[in-house]
Amino acid sequence: MSRVLLIEDDPAVREGLELALTGHGYRVRAVESGEQGLDRLRTDLPDVVVLDLMLPGMDGFEVCRRIRAAGQIPIIMLTARGDDMDVVAGLEAGADDYVIKPVQPRVLEARIGAVLRRIGRDQAELERHGDLTIDRAGIVVTKRGVPVDLAPTELRLLFELSGTPGRVHSRQQLLESVWEHGYFGDSRLVDACVQRLRAKIEDDSAAPVYVRTVRGFGYRFGPV
Amino acid sequence: MSRVLLIEDDPAVREGLELALTGHGYRVRAVESGEQGLDRLRTDLPDVVVLDLMLPGMDGFEVCRRIRAAGQIPIIMLTARGDDMDVVAGLEAGADDYVIKPVQPRVLEARIGAVLRRIGRDQAELERHGDLTIDRAGIVVTKRGVPVDLAPTELRLLFELSGTPGRVHSRQQLLESVWEHGYFGDSRLVDACVQRLRAKIEDDSAAPVYVRTVRGFGYRFGPV
């Protein structure tokens, strides 16, 4: 089931499209401004963004550029009939496709389907946590777009922690889930691995942002 | 330099677009009927087809379907303003994109650019991955135009890996998908096959570009 982020200020259009898309099996998140859309982007990780060009506040082109900067989520623009120059500008701002208003739900569905087919199984599954991007399928972690070179155990540890952000994992739990085979040794092993991981993903490993220590309990990924 | 096959019966539009596209660095072949277009398709191997829907003789939808049947060359439709149902039908017939008449050359160029950019990282009939071209239908792999002689298992391995570029395949997964029959033996078998494959497709098998090792996890085709 694919997730669609719909950014459209006109309530009638928004609700109509939301209904139509939901009815066709998409999970839709509909918001009414670019700012809200960019907020949602970080938490919802949609597979495709449908973006109205004419928005109050931040305009569609700016939103488009910012979404592009954040990753490779495909963008379908909604544009007023006849504004060919808008189309050109939108495509140059990084949009993948456009649909001319008034929008026929069937047309939009066809376009979304086409975009998803193209993107396919490739990059549908990127997790973003602040500056960090985690691609579990590709086993790639990037920070601000730069790949980070992590060892296997460090990767498994990061995957485990980032799988449930905000939750504290005890050393014992981590030994069982990351190291798998019943482990007898010192639980300080986890500390060592955390340290190596921090050295690679944190800006300042003395003040970690991603992997935080919860004194007396274990480690937590992400926000406080 | 990309090749465009333009199928358009109106001489004024045809010549105007031909001129504009040529001026922007495309090699354009312009014909005036679907039949001529299909003929040209075989000899010219264009990177993209621009197809008018309203054609004398064989109509655009039929041409579209036949181009699709012949391969995965992307198709951009030219459609009359306001015919949303034509758009849907065109997309269902296999078109990748559409532009509404009257056509602004800049719009068409942007659409062609967008389509070609997508192909770049996606797949046409021939998948291109850097210097490597994979023709799954013809079971042919060429490198810089030179056919590479691969053994059956090496081919299956390459197909499996390149089918999901960027995704890491574990040795176990590969044993199941490439070797099929429930396999007990050493998973180092995969290593051996990878090594043989590399010897044939990599420039420097010590610094592989196509099939990369992901230590502790498996192998990945393509980009980092």
Place this chain on the structure above:
DNA sequence: GAGGCCGTGACACAACCATGACATGGCGAA
């Protein structure tokens, strides 16, 4: 201020992978 908890760096060995050699078996050519 004391005790416990954690971060840090060093180091040895263990795991992992590339490589080449070799045995086997299937298939086609003569």
Place this chain on the structure above:
DNA sequence: TTCGCCATGTCATGGTTGTGTCACGGCCTC
């Protein structure tokens, strides 16, 4: 049919990289 080639699986070797352990020292908490 027989021979020979080629594809494939197995194994041993060696180099590289990752990992577990330890000891020390700092910091937080009580």
